[in-house]
Amino acid sequence: MRPRELVSTARVVLCAVVALSGCKTVSPPADRLSQLIAKGRDLFFNETFAGNGRTCGTCHPAENNFTIDPAFIATLPKDNPLFVAEFNPDLKENFENPALMREFGLILENLDGFDDLKNKFVMRGVPHTLGLRTSVQSPGGPRTGWSGDGAPGDGSLRSFATGAVIQHFTKTLNRIPGVDFRLPTGEELDALEAFQLSLGRQQDLALPLRLKGTVPKRGQEIFLDNKLGKCNICHVNAGATANFPGRGSLGNANFNTGVEDLPDQPARLTGKRVPPDDGFRSPGDGTFNIPPLVEAADTGPFFHNNAIETIEGAVGFYDGEAFNNSPAGQALAKIDPNGKGIELDGTQIVAIAAFLRVINVLENIRQSIELLETSRAVSSTERAGLLARAARETDDSIRVLRGGGLHAEAVAHLREARRLEDKAVRSLFFGRRYAQEAIREQKKARAFLVE
Amino acid sequence: MTIRRFVVALVGMSVLLGGGPPAPSAQEMTEQFIPVGQSPGLSGKYTVIGKLQSVNAREQICSVASAVGIVNAKITERTKIWLDRSLLRQPNVKGTIADLKPGLTVEVKPEGHQSGAPSGPAEWIKVQVAASP
Numbered sequence: 001m002r003p004r005e006l007v008s009t010a011r012v013v014l015c016a017v018v019a020l021s022g023c024k025t026v027s028p029p030a031d032r033l034s035q036l037i038a039k040g041r042d043l044f045f046n047e048t049f050a051g052n053g054r055t056c057g058t059c060h061p062a063e064n065n066f067t068i069d070p071a072f073i074a075t076l077p078k079d080n081p082l083f084v085a086e087f088n089p090d091l092k093e094n095f096e097n098p099a100l101m102r103e104f105g106l107i108l109e110n111l112d113g114f115d116d117l118k119n120k121f122v123m124r125g126v127p128h129t130l131g132l133r134t135s136v137q138s139p140g141g142p143r144t145g146w147s148g149d150g151a152p153g154d155g156s157l158r159s160f161a162t163g164a165v166i167q168h169f170t171k172t173l174n175r176i177p178g179v180d181f182r183l184p185t186g187e188e189l190d191a192l193e194a195f196q197l198s199l200g201r202q203q204d205l206a207l208p209l210r211l212k213g214t215v216p217k218r219g220q221e222i223f224l225d226n227k228l229g230k231c232n233i234c235h236v237n238a239g240a241t242a243n244f245p246g247r248g249s250l251g252n253a254n255f256n257t258g259v260e261d262l263p264d265q266p267a268r269l270t271g272k273r274v275p276p277d278d279g280f281r282s283p284g285d286g287t288f289n290i291p292p293l294v295e296a297a298d299t300g301p302f303f304h305n306n307a308i309e310t311i312e313g314a315v316g317f318y319d320g321e322a323f324n325n326s327p328a329g330q331a332l333a334k335i336d337p338n339g340k341g342i343e344l345d346g347t348q349i350v351a352i353a354a355f356l357r358v359i360n361v362l363e364n365i366r367q368s369i370e371l372l373e374t375s376r377a378v379s380s381t382e383r384a385g386l387l388a389r390a391a392r393e394t395d396d397s398i399r400v401l402r403g404g405g406l407h408a409e410a411v412a413h414l415r416e417a418r419r420l421e422d423k424a425v426r427s428l429f430f431g432r433r434y435a436q437e438a439i440r441e442q443k444k445a446r447a448f449l450v451e
Numbered sequence: 452m453t454i455r456r457f458v459v460a461l462v463g464m465s466v467l468l469g470g471g472p473p474a475p476s477a478q479e480m481t482e483q484f485i486p487v488g489q490s491p492g493l494s495g496k497y498t499v500i501g502k503l504q505s506v507n508a509r510e511q512i513c514s515v516a517s518a519v520g521i522v523n524a525k526i527t528e529r530t531k532i533w534l535d536r537s538l539l540r541q542p543n544v545k546g547t548i549a550d551l552k553p554g555l556t557v558e559v560k561p562e563g564h565q566s567g568a569p570s571g572p573a574e575w576i577k578v579q580v581a582a583s584p
Contacts, residue, residue, distance in 0.1 A: 110480060111478065111480060112480065113480050114480060114483065114484075115545065145478070149478045150478055151478055151491075152478055152479070152480075152481045152482040152485060152490065152491070153482070153485070153490045153491035153492040153493045153494075154490075154491065154492025154493050154496075154497070155478070155492075156491075156492050158491060158492060159491035159492050162481070162485065162491050163478055163481040166481040166484045166485070167481055174541075174542040175484045175542060175543075176484075176537060176540055176541065176542050176543075177484060177485070177486055177489075177537045178537060178540065179540050183485065183486075183489060184491075186491070189491055282479065282480060
């Protein structure tokens, strides 16, 4: 420790002793919503609903952007409840497909009924739960999950947990309430909904942003060009709502984009049984729900079946035959003066992906700054958790920019922010100061991305 | 405002006001495992719970005596019937119209998303089984 830091430490210790001698331990009462969110957070990560040991956080872990992918799964111990089908004999058959889970992050769902578990199932990725406040509402009622019909009851986000418990938390395939699990109470559903709605963005972007990078800037232009990229038609402001020419705002709509018709889907290449997924309702109409794009770059693999690993590949999908021959592709072709769906070249695909990478990083930086600022105002016990989350967001930012070969200067500042976040976690007395310095580095990084 | 615009606006408003809440996009498959009266966001709001009074197999209509009065539920080819055996600690299973017996407690979800619908096609019917059938 340097002499200057030693003196500062002594000052802090002295102040702390003086402050503690007169302090009261009672915190100010949190408002009702904060309490509800806190209760929801506790339920989300700790409540097993008397089931097989899984919690909501098993498949939606905070440390991996509330989703799972093969890389994250590979870090889990083998007794993690995600792998319950591997060690609980009652769930060994027809509950999950462990091989597809580990290799592709796929989860088994019985969306067309539970009467033929061996043959009636679909394999789906786990959607993240960020930005739900912007992505669930639709003129046709709330839309949840990959096909928009993920929740029982009234189909709302509030009801989603009930269906998840029945599908994923059960001790046996009998799925008897009160025996294999307990259903969430009304109060618990309220709390879980409040917590989920608190995650991530609370509003959509307002595009165009004044981006600085040459390629991301061009990517944004193509994204917004309804005659070229056409992305903004179904992902208004890179969110999860559609505004189809001639039909107006459709909210969080469903479309059949032909993902199921992709050749060489990774899960099917294994030779394992992967029945077709018919999407919305039962029997399905082949449509799937629009996911938000702001969070996309660090939450792959992409699409309901985790068919594509990279964000560039996901954008490239829309230039392919599966999309252009699909009902959604055909609908775009109908409103195109030249009768085309989406036709892009390699450079344009990469440019759109670069734009998506940058808006993802801007959101990560926003979250990091928010977490760092909050960490400066709370006790040291709470601070560690918030700083760890900020560090994870920073890691994502670095990974997402580097993955696209973008904004090397911003990456350098993010690295410095990351170093300071680590120091803030470790430091007994200067955590707040390091957090403040990390905020400064985050802002410097942001200044390289957007005006 | 021209008369035409006024009429268009009036019609638009009546559609909005009279349309009621939008139909849900609920996932019906897990609904089977939710006991009578516990369907989140539906039970007590958009469903009717009561005793089966009579069943007309020919007309495919069952009458339910509920707190809001007699409800006549039409059983269509789309109507799902489930036997709620959770009180017996047994799995809930699919049922048929033959399982609808007067005196049993049932929960009826009308098609669409309308509260207080006195009669009409049922989206699903849950039959509470209190003893082994």
